[in-house]
């Protein structure tokens with residue numbers, strides 16, 4: 001496999017081979033004409049693989065000028081502090097709501113520990129703070145100048161309250177993190193990453209409208225890689241999000257504990273996936289958002305809504 005998979009003349013995807021699994025987490029390399037920017041470098045558990053692939057493509061640590069984050073979840077941003085420690089000249093672009101948790105990851109790690117328990121460190125690796133002086137804080141609506149690149153930044157919450165997406169109007173490519181779901185290498189099935197604690201379907205709907213308004217010729221997803229019919233992609237994703245959400249809402253009225261409901265939901269999701277994807281791919285879909293966690297995220301959304 002080539003070290004970097006080009007998606008345009010100035011952007012490539014690096015498979016960080018998270019836990020030795022291909023096609024789970026993609027880091028994007030943007031060639032700016034003055035070094036590179038890495039969009040969502042992934043967790044530090046797979047940083048060595050990323051750096052190795054960059055080196056084989058002739059890109060050294062000192063060539064990395066910027067890290068652009070879609071959001072600060074560990075599967076996207078966990079390696080950021082380690083990268084900045086290795087090269088203190090890197091500027092890190094992040095939404096204003098995510099920035100404080102990069103500077104001091106204590107709360108972020110607490111929240112992640114609720115999802116992953118004692119496995120947190122072995123799953124994702126170290127999470128080092130990013131010095132505030134390295135942060136370039138955005139709110140959405142900015143135009144980001146990176147060498148020869150000019151990217152539009154949009155605030156795209158729904159999956160995370162601090163999620164942003166980036167659009168290169170010259171290439172027509174939108175880098176959407178988790179805002180347009182999980183779709184492994186263009187397969188038909190799109191999975192809705194809805195883990196706790198931020199899921200908000202109204203905000204997400206607004207996000208999908210924004211992504212659609214870009215009329216992108218390609219989405220690049222962190223999980224995993226390019227998806228080229230963006231209109232169809234958004235339609236399929238919207239359907240999945242709504243069907244899962246309705247399913248979870250129904251389950252809340254049924255008998256049983258949360259754990260039982262989450263397990264039933266997960267079984268249904270895996271059955272659905274089995275009809276659409278090869279066995280080896282099913283795991284790839286689940287690594288970054290386990291179906292049980294997706295139940296909890298949507299249940300939390302509905303309960304908050306009912307309480308309000």
Ligand SMILES: [Zn+2]
Pocket residue numbers: 073075076178193222223288
């Ligand atoms: Zn993710």
